Amino acid sequence: MYILIFFLAHWYLSLFSQTFFLHRYAAHQMFTMSKGWERFFYFFTWVTQGSSFLSPYAYGVMHRLHHAFADTENDPHSPSFSDNAFDMMWKTKNIYNRILKHKENVDPKYFKNVPYWGFMEKIGDNWLSRIGWGTAYTLFYIHYATSPWMYLLLPIHYLMGPVHGVIINWFAHKYGYTNFKVNDTAKNLLPFxxxxxxxxYHNNHHKLGGRANFGVRWFEFDPTYPFILLFNSLGILKLKKNNDLNYM
Structure with a gap:
């Protein structure tokens, strides 16, 4: 029971950081927040993603490139130019690292307003930090695992951020349904x-790149959007009015 609770907590907390802070804020600027709250969510992302911490800076720039060049040779992660998901993610890793180390030749417009906190970037991308989080996950399993099969979940903990990424960047460009005609292969992977x-709701998002609510049809519930509305009402963030526009 403890292992299941821990796995689900890590899955959804890490995912929340990725969709709320890295995706909707860092990449698309769907809402604004103070520098204090920005740094809070920077730290929250490090805690929840742990060993698979993804830089909001590098993620934000890379995701903007994905929208600008979706399913072309310049797309950082398109299934159309990879034989399998592992090959695609390896290419993604290389582009991500070049952006992170400021070695990728990227048009300056893709860096506009992308959050950057050097201190947290260095901690999150440090291998001592990554190994430390991985060790903590392993020790938790050693203490609470009641069956050998449970240890099969550990690699997902170690690579939680990339696992979430490959589910959307690979499978949601191959399987699912569409609500809108777009110039790429983005699909809605799940109806709920x-x-x-x-x-x-990847097809919806590629059509309405700046819309904070990714659901469009009556049955498409976006679990992150109520949190955005709550944070907006509490003054933690300010939701932009022109919310159906793209980030650029």
Whole structure:
């Protein structure tokens, strides 16, 4: 029971950081927040993603490139130019690292207003930090696991961020349904997105790139959007009015 609770907590907290802070804020600027709250969610992302911490800075820039060049040779992660998901994610990793180290030749417009906190970036991308989180997950399993099969979940903990990424970037460009005609292969992977907190409404998102609510049809519930509305009402963030526009 403890292992299941821990796995689900890590899955959804890590996913929330990715969809709320990295995706909807860092990449698309669907809402604004103070520098204090920005740093709070920077730290929250490190805690919840742990060993698989993804830089809001590098993620934000890379995701903007994905929208600008979706399913072309310049797309950082398109299934159309990879034989399998592992090959696609390896290419993604290389582009991500070049952006992170400021070695990728990217048009300056893709960096506009992308959050950057050097201190937290260095901690999150440090291998001592990554190994430390991985060790903590392993020790938790050693203490609470009641069956050998449970240890099969550990690699998902170690690579939680990339696992979430490949589900959308690979499968949601191959399987699912569409509500809108777009110039790429983005699809809605799930009609009721209990698994990816709204991220699987990928076709909707590619059509309405700046819309904070990824659900469009009556049955498409986006679990992240109520949190955005709550944070907006509490003054933690300010939701932009022109919310159906793209980030650029």
């Amino acid at each position: 997105d209990f698994l990816m907190m709204g991220e699987s």
